[in-house]
Amino acid sequence: xxxxxxxxxxxxxxxxxxxxxxxxxxxxxxxxxxxxxxxxxxxxxxxxxxxxxxxxxxxxxxxxxxxxxxxxxxxxxxxxxxxxxxxxxxxxxxxxxxxxxxxxxxxxxxxxxxx
Amino acid sequence: xxxxxxxxxxxxxxxxxxxxxxxxxxxxxxxxxxxxxxxxxxxxxxxxxxxxxxxxxxxxxxxxxxxxxxxxxxxxxxxxxxxxxxxxxxxxxxxxxxxxxxxxxxxxxxxxxxx
Numbered sequence: 001x002x003x004x005x006x007x008x009x010x011x012x013x014x015x016x017x018x019x020x021x022x023x024x025x026x027x028x029x030x031x032x033x034x035x036x037x038x039x040x041x042x043x044x045x046x047x048x049x050x051x052x053x054x055x056x057x058x059x060x061x062x063x064x065x066x067x068x069x070x071x072x073x074x075x076x077x078x079x080x081x082x083x084x085x086x087x088x089x090x091x092x093x094x095x096x097x098x099x100x101x102x103x104x105x106x107x108x109x110x111x112x113x114x115x
Numbered sequence: 116x117x118x119x120x121x122x123x124x125x126x127x128x129x130x131x132x133x134x135x136x137x138x139x140x141x142x143x144x145x146x147x148x149x150x151x152x153x154x155x156x157x158x159x160x161x162x163x164x165x166x167x168x169x170x171x172x173x174x175x176x177x178x179x180x181x182x183x184x185x186x187x188x189x190x191x192x193x194x195x196x197x198x199x200x201x202x203x204x205x206x207x208x209x210x211x212x213x214x215x216x217x218x219x220x221x222x223x224x225x226x227x228x229x230x
Contacts, residue, residue: 033217033218042220042221042222042223043206043220045217045218045219048217056217089158091160093160093218102148102150102165102167103150103162103165104162104218105162106152106159106160106161106162107159108157108158108159109158109159109160111158
């Protein structure tokens with residue numbers, strides 16, 4: 001398996017623009033997580049899905065952030081409009097079902113810079 | 116709520132020596148899992164080792180071992196025979212078993228292995 005695949009790896013955008021981050025989880029994994037990593041706040045969970053359904057989005061900072069998982073093999077995290085304080089590394093991770101493995105596997109992350 | 120504390124922002128170790136990275140946790144739950152992840156300068160998050168709260172033996176994975184002291188709520192990572200490639204940021208994380216499937220991360224420890 002290729003692991004969790006995120007795209008793009010790097011994104012530079014201007015303030016006010018819409019940004020869409022993409023994630024392909026490991027096949028067979030039914031949990032998908034979006035994390036954000038910054039120097040100030042470390043790794044924060046934004047939202048996670050189970051069987052394509054959002055379970056907990058309490059970590060989503062504002063209404064500017066939205067996430068979808070239209071099917072088991074694809075998820076997006078959208079920021080509209082983007083702001084400089086959104087600059088961070090965004091990680092997607094997936095995990096197998098209960099009893100099917102303990103650890104979450106992370107993608108390589110998307111480094112977002114909003115100027 | 117769960118909390119992970121890593122009190123060592125940075126650590127240095129001589130190549131081939133062993134090093135212990137500290138991690139303490141706080142939870143009122145009885146069933147939980149503890150994880151260590153490695154994040155090299157390239158940015159990806161790499162799973163290293165897992166310890167379940169009911170596991171009686173300390174987890175080991177190659178040169179990594181987890182010194183689990185449940186009464187003290189500590190889950191220190193021990194890396195034996197350090198290698199230059201071990202230089203990275205190391206994160207301790209916890210997941211409470213049950214409906215919440217997400218990981219709570221500590222702030223990380225930057226390990227530098229000296230030649």
